[in-house]
Amino acid sequence: xxxxxxxxxxxxxxxxxxxxxxxxxxxxxxxxxxxxxxxxxxxxxxxxxxxxxxxxxxxxxxxxxxxxxxxxxxxxxxxxxxxxxxxxxxxxxxxxxxxxxxxxxxxxxxxxxxxxxxxxxxxxxxxxxxxxxxxxxxxxxxxxxxxxxxxxxxxxxxxxxxxxxxxxxxxxx
Amino acid sequence: xxxxxxxxxxxxxxxxxxxxxxxxxxxxxxxxxxxxxxxxxxxxxxxxxxxxxxxxxxxxxxxxxxxxxxxxxxxxxxxxxxxxxxxxxxxxxxxxxxxxxxxxxxxxxxxxxxxxxxxxxxxxxxxxxxxxxxxxxxxxxxxxxxxxxxxxxxxxxxxxxxxxxxxxxxxxxxxxxxxxxxxxxxxxxxxxxxxxxxxxxxxxxxxxxxxxxxxxxxxxxxxxxxxxxxxxxxxxxxxxxxxxxxxxxxxxxxxxxxxxxxxxxxxxxxxxxxxxxxxxxxxxxxxxxxxxxxxxxxxxxxxxxxxxxxxxxxxxxxxxxxxxxxxxxxxxxxxxxxxxxxxxxxxxxxxxxxxxxxxxxxxxxxxxxxxxxxxxxxx
Numbered sequence: 105x106x107x108x109x110x111x112x113x114x115x116x117x118x119x120x121x122x123x124x125x126x127x128x129x130x131x132x133x134x135x136x137x138x139x140x141x142x143x144x145x146x147x148x149x150x151x152x153x154x155x156x157x158x159x160x161x162x163x164x165x166x167x168x169x170x171x172x173x174x175x176x177x178x179x180x181x182x183x184x185x186x187x188x189x190x191x192x193x194x195x196x197x198x199x200x201x202x203x204x205x206x207x208x209x210x211x212x213x214x215x216x217x218x219x220x221x222x223x224x225x226x227x228x229x230x231x232x233x234x235x236x237x238x239x240x241x242x243x244x245x246x247x248x249x250x251x252x253x254x255x256x257x258x259x260x261x262x263x264x265x266x267x268x269x270x271x272x273x274x275x276x277x
Numbered sequence: 278x279x280x281x282x283x284x285x286x287x288x289x290x291x292x293x294x295x296x297x298x299x300x301x302x303x304x305x306x307x308x309x310x311x312x313x314x315x316x317x318x319x320x321x322x323x324x325x326x327x328x329x330x331x332x333x334x335x336x337x338x339x340x341x342x343x344x345x346x347x348x349x350x351x352x353x354x355x356x357x358x359x360x361x362x363x364x365x366x367x368x369x370x371x372x373x374x375x376x377x378x379x380x381x382x383x384x385x386x387x388x389x390x391x392x393x394x395x396x397x398x399x400x401x402x403x404x405x406x407x408x409x410x411x412x413x414x415x416x417x418x419x420x421x422x423x424x425x426x427x428x429x430x431x432x433x434x435x436x437x438x439x440x441x442x443x444x445x446x447x448x449x450x451x452x453x454x455x456x457x458x459x460x461x462x463x464x465x466x467x468x469x470x471x472x473x474x475x476x477x478x479x480x481x482x483x484x485x486x487x488x489x490x491x492x493x494x495x496x497x498x499x500x501x502x503x504x505x506x507x508x509x510x511x512x513x514x515x516x517x518x519x520x521x522x523x524x525x526x527x528x529x530x531x532x533x534x535x536x537x538x539x540x541x542x543x544x545x546x547x548x549x550x551x552x553x554x555x556x557x558x559x560x561x562x563x564x565x566x567x568x569x570x571x572x573x574x575x576x577x578x579x580x581x582x583x584x585x586x587x588x589x590x591x592x593x594x595x596x597x598x599x600x601x602x603x604x605x606x607x608x609x610x611x612x613x614x615x616x617x618x619x620x621x622x623x624x625x626x627x628x629x630x631x632x633x634x635x636x637x638x639x640x641x642x643x644x645x646x647x648x649x650x651x652x653x654x655x656x
Contacts, residue, residue, distance in 0.1 A: 132420075136361075139416070155401065155402045156405070159402045159406050159409045162409040162410075162412070162413070163408055163412055166412070167408075167412025168412065171415055171416070174416075174419050175419075175435065175439065178419070178435050179435065237471075
């Protein structure tokens with residue numbers, strides 16, 4: 105009962121956030137809509153007893169990524185008017201067709217309620233964080249470390265490009 | 278009576294309602310006291326008297342100020358983005374209250390057959406939850422600054438984003454050794470399954486760090502608070518906490534001498550009061566978190582035979598509040614003592630000092646713990 109109510113409320117919130125993200129003319133409102141969607145997703149994780157994933161969702165997306173978005177939007181100026189001319193000729197009809205296809209897909213998928221694997225018991229699983237820790241640092245420790253290495257290389261590469269890359273461009277210091 | 282309370286707390290819904298209302302009232306009362314204490318202490322340090330008129334020693338001054346702010350007109354400037362402008366003060370309050378919900382102010386008590394935890398919810402991801410909620414706190418400030426439609430608030434908002442992102446990283450990194458050490462304590466010397474539940478972390482600190490001497494049967498010693506093992510973590514956490522709470526010397530977000538009032542320049546009346554409340558609740562929260570993670574939370578002697586009646590049952594709350602207010606005294610002391618940092622100094626301290634220091638301490642701590650648990654790898 106509680107789960108259904110939560111789902112309905114936050115599903116509407118998530119959809120509203122997503123729509124307002126695309127719809128809003130002001131980039132700050134777009135960022136806020138996206139944040140609302142991220143936060144609603146975190147609530148879904150909580151109602152599925154995935155507390156750890158929910159908290160990580162809030163820390164990483166709502167906390168860090170969206171704050172950086174807002175920061176960048178404010179830094180480059182929020183008052184700049186958006187260029188609303190359209191370069192793709194069949195954009196609007198194409199959108200409607202894709203929307204219809206997507207709605208059809210949702211209806212087809214919803215008509216047959218399929219389940220993969222066994223349905224897990226509804227009681228909250230205690231210790232999801234332990235389970236995630238075990239599999240992340242036990243079974244998947246090598247892919248995890250390789251991903252970490254990859255991210256560090258990416259970050260170091262970005263810094264290197266910013267510092268040493270722009271010799272032939274103006275203002276590269 | 279006991280039966281009624283037992284049934285009330287057995288229901289998840291009603292116990293949650295009671296706890297949330299309690300936390301709300303508790304935090305408001307604490308903030309009223311805290312503002313008064315700060316004004317008195319700063320006045321003392323500056324050789325003034327501070328508030329004296331309202332109530333004994335001016336203790337009701339905050340109540341009077343609060344009432345004044347609630348009654349005053351809330352001016353809404355013409356150029357604001359109305360929806361966001363109205364929502365921002367409320368957004369500032371929400372994370373402040375949500376954080377305190379996971380902090381235990383006492384061990385669980387049993388009423389009849391029901392065990393009641395003295396915290397809103399004992400999450401098994403408590404430490405991460407705190408970080409998540411404190412990362413949401415920045416939105417209120419940024420949005421307030423942006424929606425005011427004026428230059429100084431916007432500057433304050435942009436400053437807030439940069440500052441809080443920088444110091445959140447250091448704060449999160451400084452808490453990793455705490456979780457590692459908790460798992461070390463659970464495994465009794467070896468590394469086992471850890472915990473992020475704040476109540477469990479408090480219970481793990483109930484041992485003793487060093488036994489000094491014995492009087493009769495009682496062993497007197499240094500309590501097993503995590504701070505004695507993890508002093509670098511604690512120092513980094515407290516510096517980051519001051520920056521997170523936007524307190525002096527890191528109050529660049531609302532630096533009066535530079536950018537008028539920062540993000541709350543265009544706010545007045547009750548909306549300004551909400552920002553003010555949120556800042557003080559955040560300060561209290563951060564001290565309470567530090568007490569919980571480093572100073573043994575509510576642990577302390579309860580003197581069961583010595584104190585009369587129900588007082589021993591209240592002693593844990595007393596210890597918790599005492600430790601928290603000692604740390605809050607530190608916050609106030611800093612404010613009265615240190616001048617504000619320049620903006621580039623603030624960024625340097627965050628990125629070039631605190632984050633490398635916390636990473637170095639994390640690596641050092643991990644290596645030493647692993648060495649003590651498993652010995653050198655080549656043996």
